[in-house]
Amino acid sequence: MYNRIANEQSTDSRTIDLPNGGTTVIVGNIIEQGPSSANSNLLGYGLEGLSNPAPHKIWICNNTFINKKSTGSFIHTQSGTDTLFVKNNILAGAKTGGLFLGSAAVVDSSNNLVSNNIADFGFVDAAKYNYQLITTSIAKDAGIEVNKSVNGYDLQTQMDV
Amino acid sequence: MQKLGNKYNKIDIGAFEFFAPTDNKELANPTFIIYPNPTADWVHLELKNDELKQVKMYSLSGEFLQTFFTSDFSIAPFQNGVYFLLIQTEQQSFFTKIMKF
Numbered sequence: 001m002y003n004r005i006a007n008e009q010s011t012d013s014r015t016i017d018l019p020n021g022g023t024t025v026i027v028g029n030i031i032e033q034g035p036s037s038a039n040s041n042l043l044g045y046g047l048e049g050l051s052n053p054a055p056h057k058i059w060i061c062n063n064t065f066i067n068k069k070s071t072g073s074f075i076h077t078q079s080g081t082d083t084l085f086v087k088n089n090i091l092a093g094a095k096t097g098g099l100f101l102g103s104a105a106v107v108d109s110s111n112n113l114v115s116n117n118i119a120d121f122g123f124v125d126a127a128k129y130n131y132q133l134i135t136t137s138i139a140k141d142a143g144i145e146v147n148k149s150v151n152g153y154d155l156q157t158q159m160d161v
Numbered sequence: 162m163q164k165l166g167n168k169y170n171k172i173d174i175g176a177f178e179f180f181a182p183t184d185n186k187e188l189a190n191p192t193f194i195i196y197p198n199p200t201a202d203w204v205h206l207e208l209k210n211d212e213l214k215q216v217k218m219y220s221l222s223g224e225f226l227q228t229f230f231t232s233d234f235s236i237a238p239f240q241n242g243v244y245f246l247l248i249q250t251e252q253q254s255f256f257t258k259i260m261k262f
Binding site: 002028029030062063064088089090111112113121131132133137139140141142143144145156157 | 171172173174175176177178
């Protein structure tokens with residue numbers, strides 16, 4: 001929660017890799033895949049088998065995903081995932097492999113902003129990794145309330161922190 | 162409707178919330194050094210990260226006595242005692258006391 005996770009110019013793999021599933025909360029993060037990343041998924045879930053204790057639910061709210069590669073996909077979940085919950089996220093950049101890959105029994109992915117063009121979102125300076133919003137950003141005031149917590153973790157971002 | 166998560170009751174999409182900048186300028190640390198104190202004559206005022214506009218001198222009863230426009234000034238003509246100095250800079254104003262002997 002509330003991290004900046006980015007590989008900038010390096011050649012690492014997925015930006016977030018949760019190889020064995022389980023209950024996962026990802027809120028308020030900058031998640032950036034640089035142009036030289038070796039893997040095309042920004043976030044992988046359970047891709048080495050859902051061997052963690054069930055349920056296999058992943059909750060993804062109010063994150064800014066940026067794919068600076070010319071190819072790729074954003075979220076890849078293993079077949080057998082119980083819940084994929086994706087709200088209030090920015091998903092910026094190429095999604096030649098699809099926005100979401102894999103499957104989940106329950107998918108709730110409303111109210112996200114998606115565009116291949118990173119410039120569409122109105123970031124302050126994406127080239128310098130500043131993904132704060134400008135006054136006229138389409139993301140401004142476009143979020144919805146997510147009145148839910150998971151294992152004590154509030155899915156509603158705490159903006160005043 | 163339940164109160165939303167930020168002070169404006171609005172939520173942005175993405176990891177950042179947009180907060181418009183205000184006109185309030187953050188003030189520099191208002192540290193200053195005034196010496197010697199007590200003094201029989203000259204007073205030296207050093208400001209940190211700020212520029213002096215003027216110093217007004219008042220008696221303890223609040224009577225205005227004199228204005229100085231430099232950071233080095235003399236209070237030799239005044240009677241022994243304690244005085245207030247109102248130091249006005251480009252960014253702020255603050256009081257201090259000085260003793261004349």
